[in-house]
Amino acid sequence: MKLPSKKRILSYFILFxxxxxxxxxxxxxxxxxxxxxxxxNPMATQPYFYTNDYLNQxxxxxxxxxxxxxxxxxxxxxxxxxxxxxxxLKAGLYEKVTGKSLANQLRLIGKSQAAEYVLLTQEIDKxxxxxxxYWEPAEPVNEQLLSDLKDYVLxxxxxxxxxxxxxxxxxxxMKINAKLKDWKYSIADYEKFNxxxxxxxxxxxxSQSRYAGSxxxxxxxxxxxxxxxxxxxxxxxxRNQADLSVRRxxxxxxxxxxxxxxxxxxxxxxxxxxAIQPFQDGLSLMKSISNIEPNYSLLPLIMAREINKxxxxxxxxxxxxxxSHILDVFDENYKIDSSKVTVLKQKGQSYxxxxxxxxxxxxxxPQLENKGFWHTTAAYLNYxxxxxxxMENHLAMAETDEDKNAELNKQIKLLKAIHFLNHGTxxxxxxxxxxxxxxxxxxxxxxxxxxxxxxxxxxxxxxLSIKKTExxxxxxxxxxxxxxxxxxxADPSEIKSFLARHIAAVKExxxxxxxxxxxAYLLKNADRSLLKNTLAFIxxxxxxxxxxxxxxxxxxxxxxxxMAYARKLIRVQEYEPALALFKDCERSHxxxxxxxxxxxxxxxxFILGETVNENLLSAIPxxxxxxxxxxxxxxxxxxxRAWYDLGLAAYNMSYWGNGWLFSDREWSINEIEYGDPSxxxxxxxxxxxxxxxxxxxxxxxxxxxxxxxYMGAMCERNQYYIAYTNGKPNTYNQEELDHYRIKMETxxxxxxxxxxxxxxxxxxxxxxxxxxxxxCISYVNYKLQ
Numbered sequence: 065m066k067l068p069s070k071k072r073i074l075s076y077f078i079l080f081x082x083x084x085x086x087x088x089x090x091x092x093x094x095x096x097x098x099x100x101x102x103x104x105n106p107m108a109t110q111p112y113f114y115t116n117d118y119l120n121q122x123x124x125x126x127x128x129x130x131x132x133x134x135x136x137x138x139x140x141x142x143x144x145x146x147x148x149x150x151x152x153l154k155a156g157l158y159e160k161v162t163g164k165s166l167a168n169q170l171r172l173i174g175k176s177q178a179a180e181y182v183l184l185t186q187e188i189d190k191x192x193x194x195x196x197x198y199w200e201p202a203e204p205v206n207e208q209l210l211s212d213l214k215d216y217v218l219x220x221x222x223x224x225x226x227x228x229x230x231x232x233x234x235x236x237x238m239k240i241n242a243k244l245k246d247w248k249y250s251i252a253d254y255e256k257f258n259x260x261x262x263x264x265x266x267x268x269x270x271s272q273s274r275y276a277g278s279x280x281x282x283x284x285x286x287x288x289x290x291x292x293x294x295x296x297x298x299x300x301x302x303r304n305q306a307d308l309s310v311r312r313x314x315x316x317x318x319x320x321x322x323x324x325x326x327x328x329x330x331x332x333x334x335x336x337x338x339a340i341q342p343f344q345d346g347l348s349l350m351k352s353i354s355n356i357e358p359n360y361s362l363l364p365l366i367m368a369r370e371i372n373k374x375x376x377x378x379x380x381x382x383x384x385x386x387x388s389h390i391l392d393v394f395d396e397n398y399k400i401d402s403s404k405v406t407v408l409k410q411k412g413q414s415y416x417x418x419x420x421x422x423x424x425x426x427x428x429x430p431q432l433e434n435k436g437f438w439h440t441t442a443a444y445l446n447y448x449x450x451x452x453x454x455m456e457n458h459l460a461m462a463e464t465d466e467d468k469n470a471e472l473n474k475q476i477k478l479l480k481a482i483h484f485l486n487h488g489t490x491x492x493x494x495x496x497x498x499x500x501x502x503x504x505x506x507x508x509x510x511x512x513x514x515x516x517x518x519x520x521x522x523x524x525x526x527x528l529s530i531k532k533t534e535x536x537x538x539x540x541x542x543x544x545x546x547x548x549x550x551x552x553x554a555d556p557s558e559i560k561s562f563l564a565r566h567i568a569a570v571k572e573x574x575x576x577x578x579x580x581x582x583x584a585y586l587l588k589n590a591d592r593s594l595l596k597n598t599l600a601f602i603x604x605x606x607x608x609x610x611x612x613x614x615x616x617x618x619x620x621x622x623x624x625x626x627m628a629y630a631r632k633l634i635r636v637q638e639y640e641p642a643l644a645l646f647k648d649c650e651r652s653h654x655x656x657x658x659x660x661x662x663x664x665x666x667x668x669x670f671i672l673g674e675t676v677n678e679n680l681l682s683a684i685p686x687x688x689x690x691x692x693x694x695x696x697x698x699x700x701x702x703x704x705r706a707w708y709d710l711g712l713a714a715y716n717m718s719y720w721g722n723g724w725l726f727s728d729r730e731w732s733i734n735e736i737e738y739g740d741p742s743x744x745x746x747x748x749x750x751x752x753x754x755x756x757x758x759x760x761x762x763x764x765x766x767x768x769x770x771x772x773x774y775m776g777a778m779c780e781r782n783q784y785y786i787a788y789t790n791g792k793p794n795t796y797n798q799e800e801l802d803h804y805r806i807k808m809e810t811x812x813x814x815x816x817x818x819x820x821x822x823x824x825x826x827x828x829x830x831x832x833x834x835x836x837x838x839x840c841i842s843y844v845n846y847k848l849q
Contacts, residue, residue: 093510093578095382096375097478097518098444101471101511103364103437107131108300112307112340112365114372132301133158135266143228147173156182160190180220181229188213188236192243207244214240221257230260231267238274250278269299277309289313289321293333297362310337315344328356336362339369346370347418358432367441370419378412378448380405382579397794413448420445436465436472443479456483477503478515485522490530494610497523501567502617513577516568527561559601560611562586562594566618584729587624592632599625623649627729634717634727635746639691642726646684654683662731664722667715669778671832671839674771687726690717697758704764708772711755715775719747720782736789747786749779760822770832774840776819781842784816820846 092115100113108131140153148169156166163186167179191210196202214237221233234257241250254275261268276291289310296306310317318338325331332353339346339353339362346366353360376383376391381400384393391408395401423442426432443458462468462476481500488497501523504515569583570576587595602615602622630645646654653659665680680686690713696706716723724731727746732739736747745751756776764772788808793800824847827833836843 094372094376094386095379095514095579096372096511097482097514098368098371098375098441099471099475099478099511100365100368100372102440102469102475103368103472104361104434104469105365106300106361108303109362109365111304112369114369132266132270135301139228139265143178144170144173144175157185160186160193177220177224177226177229181232184213184216184220185232185236188217188240192239205243210240210244214244227261227263230257231265231271233257234261235267235271235274238271242274242277245281247278247281250274251282254278266299266301269295269302273299273302273305273309276306280309285313285317286320286324289317289337290325290330290334293321293330293337296337297333306337307340311341332356332360336360336366339366345415347415347422351422354426354429358426358429359434364437367419367423367438371416371441371444374412374415374419376412377408378416380408380412386578416445416448420449434465434467436462436468436476439465440472440475440479443476447479447482452483452486455479459483478519481519482522485519485526490526495613497526498610498613498617502613505567505617507568510577510579513568513580517579517581520564520568523567524561524564527557527564530557555597556601558594559598560614562590562598563614563618563620566620569619571619571621572624583620583624587628588729590628592629592636595625595629595632599629623653627653631727631729635744637694637714637745637751639687639694643684643687643691646687646726659683659725662722663725665716666712667721667723667778669720670712671774671835683726686713686723689713697755701758702762704759704762704768704772707755707759707762708764708768708775711752711759711772712775714745714752714755715749715779718745718749718752720749720778736786747782749782753779753783756819766827766830767832770823770827770830770836773819773823773827774832774836774843777817777823777843780816780819784813787812787816817846 094115137150137153137157140157141148141150144153148166152166152169155162156169163182167182170176170179170182188210191205191213194203194205217233217237217240221230221237224230224233234253237253237257238250241247241253254271257271258264258268272291273295276288276295279285279288279291292306292310295302299306315338318334321334322331325334335349335353339349347370350363350366350370353363353366380391380393384391384400384405393400393404393408395404420442423438423445427435427438427442432438439458439462443455443462446452446454446458459476459479462472468476481503484493484500485497490497501516501519504512504519507513507516565581565586566583569581569586571583574582576582590598598620599622601611602620602625607615626645626649630642630649633639633642633645663683663686665676665686666674677689680689690710693706693710693713696703697710700706713723715721717726718724719728719731719735753776756772756779759772760769760776791804791808793804795801820843823833823836823843837847
């Protein structure tokens with residue numbers, strides 16, 4: 065199997081990034097338009113929204129286990145008449161050494177039986193909470209002590225008439241049985257206490273979960289699945305445990321459970337528990353549920369999951385490369401293969417059509433209540449289908465449903481905005497389009513980011529769809545360019561499209577989501593004419609209200625825009641206009657921060673013998689001097705020193721120097737090996753090499769000539785490295801790699817040694833050449849050949 069290209073395996077590992085990257089990776093991210101929060105979901109079902117890390121089981125802070133602890137403390141707080149603080153209750157119930165303190169407080173308020181319960185529970189926990197780890201076995205359990213404690217549990221439970229305590233004693237009995245693996249006693253105790261307790265609370269659900277586990281251990285899988293299904297359906301405090309208990313079971317176990325059900329209510333609970341399991345389509349299970357009860361509480365959650373997990377395929381190109389979605393959409397060079405994307409998208413489209421058929425059939429059921437959610441899903445599925453009339457009709461019906469949560473309202477608003485962008489015209493509706501997008505400008509999660517990115521991409525495409533006219537004089541997009549038609553070839557539609565993309569772009573220090581984009585990226589990848597024309601557009605005094613609104617929504621910082629444009633000019637050696645732009649930016653860009661930390665007037669490879677003017681240690685004075693050197697070469701082409709200084713500056717402001725901040729906003733040590741270094745001068749040093757050639761042609765004095773040759777050799781070294789990296793075989797086979805290295809070093813590398821050759825032949829008597837011998841092993845090896 066051919067391996068993915070090493071260049072594509074990693075994105076740039078930015079060592080010196082001026083823009084702060086994202087925070088801790090959110091592994092749940094994927095591209096979706098439908099929000100699962102729009103479904104009416106029972107408490108503690110949020111972990112069952114479809115996510116990438118569904119099998120990760122890291123749900124503690126949102127899990128039913130966490131909810132169980134908080135509810136238990138709250139129930140004790142109310143039981144004690146709020147006379148004991150929650151902090152003391154938490155310590156007394158969950159910490160092994162503070163039970164006596166809580167027991168004393170309980171006695172003081174007349175709860176002596178509760179005090180006995182707490183002390184007994186502390187002793188039980190000392191034995192039952194002995195668990196092993198991957199690296200260390202569990203402590204041995206004193207089984208006789210546990211059996212004795214079980215007797216105390218049953219005795220105390222029998223003598224109390226307090227359901228609050230009796231229910232908890234029943235759970236303690238189940239806990240001891242589980243530790244002793246007494247599954248038959250566990251079943252018997254559950255049935256006994258279940259019949260005795262009159263006012264059941266969530267504690268009985270805890271016992272029911274252990275009861276279901278006991279059935280599973282004894283081999284009664286069908287009944288166990290039914291009980292776990294009831295727990296998942298009814299118990300927010302044990303949902304997670306119920307799901308994890310059945311996740312390893314095969315599909316046949318659920319089929320057997322269905323056959324063993326004694327009521328329709330049990331059947332739909334089993335269908336629901338099966339439907340949220342991974343690696344399956346849940347449509348047939350939804351049909352089975354709605355055939356029995358169309359208003360079943362978990363049905364919308366299952367529908368939301370089916371839509372979301374199918375969106376991964378439908379939006380395959382956007383979801384390619386995400387951390388837990390392994391989509392086969394890449395070719396042998398690890399680039400997007402459009403044919404593979406098409407296959408996945410068609411697969412998603414097909415399943416969406418099936419979901420739509422089910423959805424619209426369900427909406428015809430006269431028993432269906434609260435139809436807002438189902439009209440919204442039907443609207444979205446019709447949008448995917450391309451039936452915009454049906455989409456609009458369903459949205460209108462969804463809005464009439466009064467029983468809608470805030471997220472469902474937001475979902476409806478999103479789909480209405482999408483519909484409007486698809487059917488409105490910029491000439492008449494630009495202001496309203498911008499207003500609709502403004503409603504989604506606030507981004508607090510990856511789902512918010514998805515919405516904004518999707519809407520702004522549509523708006524950006526709309527602007528581009530307006531063809532450029534030869535000389536627009538009036539009307540839409542024409543106003544800002546009336547005064548510059550003759551001197552500018554700017555296409556206003558491209559400018560506004562660029563601004564539209566910036567609406568969703570993350571600003572400096574912001575969190576960049578996996579399906580997001582940063583302002584720094586957009587500025588870096590825009591060509592210099594677009595940056596120039598965008599700057600002229602923003603600074604124009606003849607803007608319409610829509611223009612101003614678009615600029616305001618884009619949040620584009622003109623200082624960053626000028627910096628980006630100036631950097632583009634530096635990369636094509638337009639130093640003087642770049643200097644003017646840099647000077648127009650805030651001085652803080654150059655007097656502190658990255659420039660103060662990274663900038664140096666000489667590259668690291670420069671070898672001794674050069675005195676640096678202290679004035680050049682500051683960025684702007686340095687660039688002023690570069691401008692002067694270039695002017696001097698134009699004025700006096702025979703000035704070898706000016707050509708040398710200009711070439712040294714060009715080298716220093718490239719990828720290889722310490723002045724790279726003039727040419728780029730960020731720098732990575734892996735940018736060449738794992739990125740896509742172009743033939744641009746920033747990487748190749750072609751202009752610097754040309755300057756050094758002209759410096760040598762100007763017949764410099766020997767010491768300067770040696771320096772020129774050394775720096776020219778540095779340019780050739782860099783050019784060879786790029787050629788070597790670009791041609792490197794796409795393999796991890798060491799024999800192939802060794803063969804390539806030998807071939808390059810013997811037949812290609814010698815063609816990149818013209819400056820070393822001149823240093824050796826023409827300047828071998830110079831002091832500088834002797835310094836090169838001391839410090840440059842490459843030159844020494846070459847000279848010894």
